[in-house]
Amino acid sequence: MTTTFKDLRSRFGFHTTPFTREIAVKDRFPLGQFDEVVEALLHTLEARMSCALIAPAGTGKTSVLRTVISKLPEARYRTHYVKVTGLSKRDMCREIAQAIGLPPAGSYPSLIRKLQDRFHETSDSTGLRPVLILDEAQDLRPDTLAMLKILTNFDMDSKLVLSILLAGQPKLRDLLRRDDLEDVARRLAHYATLRTLTRDEVHAYLDHRCTVAGAASVPFDSGAIDALFEIGRGNLRATDQLARKSLEVAHQHDRDACSAAEVAQARKLLWP
Template sequence: KLSASLHPGLYRVFYIPLSTGNIMDMYKSIGWELGLPTERNRAAAFRAIRTEITRLTLETGQRPVLIIDEAHHLRNEILEDLRLLTNYRMDSENRLCLLLVGLTELRRRLAMAVHESLTQRIVVRYHLTGLTREEVSEYLTHRLRLVGCELPLFEPPAIEAIFQDTQGRVRKINTLAHYALTSGAIDKAKTITAEHVRMAREEITP
């Protein structure tokens, strides 16, 4: 939704889903998104990325938007280099918009003294709360429609069970609903019941 809401002539969005590797893994992912050749060392990769960001900003008039998912997994050295990537002309210019997306652990990480410089650059913080019961139902309906299903597959007790088990957290809803659908498919059921959700919960919980 964010990408679709940004004017393509003014912004260029780059999405990085991998957050568990080392700094060179991150640079390779960013470079790949930017269409850059793979560099052999950290310094060369850093310079190439900054140069391309500058080119996009000055020559095309597009503001690069770098979205890094699962950012709570990022190593400290990567967070520090990301801070340096946003530093242009001693902070007199803002050529790169960086969005760090992650779980609550990310807030704790950024509150550490070692990341104070990065934290000072953060302009907006947003914490996504859990969905309500009604929103869980609407969300499941929406997800089903995305794959072409208009039928109300989840029975009301199943939706209630999903809400109670996940407290409206979207990622947990996705996982639990997926396993519940699998359980229903194995039973060749026409709808997903609270029992399917219970079996899904047992499958997920170690």
């Protein structure tokens, strides 16, 4: 039997396909650690300072960034998002220039000047506070990361103009601990971290995601919930993938709820 998401939704009482990345900020799982991290990052940015979000893959970093962006009023902030790779200083400047609407051409020194001028203009002429979010920052080259101390230096370091939010995996912390990046690390006024979910939090997360998708009950028995925690280890991304695949397996077997057996089979199908 061929599984269709429409049939799957009908069987389990979902209005939308559950456990996908397509979830609105307002429907984000309400968890204390997320809320604390969001508030701390917002507080730092509101003070015109820079900060870092360091989190293992799949623990909700992107969700936190989306929430932070949604809570920065467009009437007060001009937010720019750049997903970085191992680029040279000049190429990184070109990526940032493109993100803020500048022609991405010129030498490294001229690009730095153009970027600073634009951020200064945004702050002085429009009254908007520029915020630059650099995602996957663990992939920044050390010399490129060091460039940020120049990019945030205005009027001989006497004026706070640009706030930078570095977001990345734990490798970013190791990078910032390098002696040659001490100046950059000291420019960050706050470091936020995320952890994996506990067993009880995974249970609550499954209930929340099923409710948001329209189900009146959670189609996982207690054994399935335990298996989702043990296999997924509280990682949000892994839990989403396992839960969605487990529902597909249960549907294919004409079952109205998932047991540990479906979760185990889903694990084999996802990660052979």
